[in-house]
Amino acid sequence: MQRFFAENLFDGKTVKKNQLITVKAGTVQSIETADPLDDAEQLLGLVTPGFIDVQVNGGGGVLFNNQPTLETLLKMSRAHQQFGSTAILPTLITDDFATMQKAADSVAAAIAQNVKGIVGIHFEGPHLSEPKKGIHPCQHIREISPKELALFKRQDLGLVCVTLAPENVSVAVIKELVKANVKVCLGHSNASAEQTFAALQAGAQGFTHLFNAMSPLQSRAAGMVGAALLDQSSYCGLIVDHEHVDTTSCQLAIKCKTPEHIMLVTDAMSHVGSDQTELQFAGMQINRQGNKLTIEGGRLAGSALDMASAVRNCIENLHCSMQQALKMASSTPATFLGIQQQKGYLSPQSAADWVVLDNQYYVNATYIAGEKVFG
Numbered sequence: 001m002q003r004f005f006a007e008n009l010f011d012g013k014t015v016k017k018n019q020l021i022t023v024k025a026g027t028v029q030s031i032e033t034a035d036p037l038d039d040a041e042q043l044l045g046l047v048t049p050g051f052i053d054v055q056v057n058g059g060g061g062v063l064f065n066n067q068p069t070l071e072t073l074l075k076m077s078r079a080h081q082q083f084g085s086t087a088i089l090p091t092l093i094t095d096d097f098a099t100m101q102k103a104a105d106s107v108a109a110a111i112a113q114n115v116k117g118i119v120g121i122h123f124e125g126p127h128l129s130e131p132k133k134g135i136h137p138c139q140h141i142r143e144i145s146p147k148e149l150a151l152f153k154r155q156d157l158g159l160v161c162v163t164l165a166p167e168n169v170s171v172a173v174i175k176e177l178v179k180a181n182v183k184v185c186l187g188h189s190n191a192s193a194e195q196t197f198a199a200l201q202a203g204a205q206g207f208t209h210l211f212n213a214m215s216p217l218q219s220r221a222a223g224m225v226g227a228a229l230l231d232q233s234s235y236c237g238l239i240v241d242h243e244h245v246d247t248t249s250c251q252l253a254i255k256c257k258t259p260e261h262i263m264l265v266t267d268a269m270s271h272v273g274s275d276q277t278e279l280q281f282a283g284m285q286i287n288r289q290g291n292k293l294t295i296e297g298g299r300l301a302g303s304a305l306d307m308a309s310a311v312r313n314c315i316e317n318l319h320c321s322m323q324q325a326l327k328m329a330s331s332t333p334a335t336f337l338g339i340q341q342q343k344g345y346l347s348p349q350s351a352a353d354w355v356v357l358d359n360q361y362y363v364n365a366t367y368i369a370g371e372k373v374f375g
């Protein structure tokens, strides 16, 4: 049995003082108010549920697409642990089938070996809309075929998320994916609001990087953005790096959807957790200038954002409360993924996954299954 003492603890719902956390085999056994105990490990700062990032393309100097291996997953996971992420969905950008298969096999190996922090895979594409492709390579954007469908439905990949454009994938296929427990996210899409609602009706649960690479809200065409903001039950990923989305648009989204339905995502490329400034991907050079990643011509190409920075940006610049920001980083994505019994909250029977933050919301330490993995 491990014992930890938290002076300040946010359990995903409320902030409590002086809490003794007991952990057995990686699982929280109890959390109780107590006096500081000598033999308990002291957690200095604010203890909060580990961050869950559903969209991570890379980190630690490696991009999942470029090297879809188990070693890459280890590097990505470690890179993001420094910034508080205790669970990530490695995200594969549109690519050829062989790369998709390799990526899936690597994630399956990580799941089988219980690699800390890897909980599944996010296929962002390839069934997207060409006019909204962003940096996704055009030559690999294609219609869904039985082999991709079978890959998405594999049962050895942990949690599976697929981003697709509903104007290019039928309602029947969306239903089939949802039935196979795939989380369907809508994005990189030019769909009308009506097409978007039809996909939600078919079981799609999320939107990938709300506002970016999707049909906008206009006076006579509500677009995917309008449908996403109006719908009450779906979840929206939001990149709060102040490069992808204007602060007012972020605030509007949080007001419409509430923090219970907005998930902070990084959309991080390989640069996070490394000093890399240049990256080659699909024949493009991606350059970092400050917190911005662009290709020639200035188009944004993923982000250099980390989860702790996203939390700070919400508190400092969107005027979110600390609790709202932390929910959007942990309990909301956990609920979206259907793992809220294990992750996203700290309570008896949940995984002992937490982050210790200082008073400026920088990460002092990160724990997964009761083990310190950073700090």
Ligand SMILES: [Zn+2]
Residues within 6 Å of the ligand: 124, 134, 188, 209, 213
């Ligand atoms: Zn994208």
